[in-house]
Amino acid sequence: MIQTEKxxxxxxxxxxxxxxxxxxxxxxxxxxxxxxxEAQKSSFMAEANAYNHAKAAIDSEA
Incomplete structure (x- = not known):
């Protein structure tokens, strides 16, 4: 009995x-x-940020 339980x-x-x-x-x-x-997200966010800065620079010249 005990052996079976064990x-x-x-x-x-x-x-x-x-x-x-x-x-x-x-x-x-x-x-x-x-x-x-997270690494892909960070890379994407950096690209989006660069795009936004470039766009803002272009828009400010127009």
């Missing part, structure tokens, strides 16, 4: 450890994706 708890623990590992890997991948998107 085996059941060990299986549950193994399952939880596996799930935790899987979720950690997913979290790491999501963090990497967020970082890449």
């Amino acid at each position: 085996l059941s708890k060990e299986r549950s623990m193994h399952s939880l450890v596996s799930e935790t590992k899987k979720l950690d890997e997913e979290r790491t991948a999501i963090k990497k994706e967020i970082s890449e998107l």
Whole structure:
């Protein structure tokens, strides 16, 4: 009886450890994706800012 309970708890623990590992890997991948998107956003914002400055300069000359 006790041996069966022990085996059941060990299986549950193994399952939880596996799930935790899987979720950690997913979290790491999501963090990497967020970082890449933030870099793209920063680049886009810099380009938009440069465009706006250039447009303002042109508009002020007209």
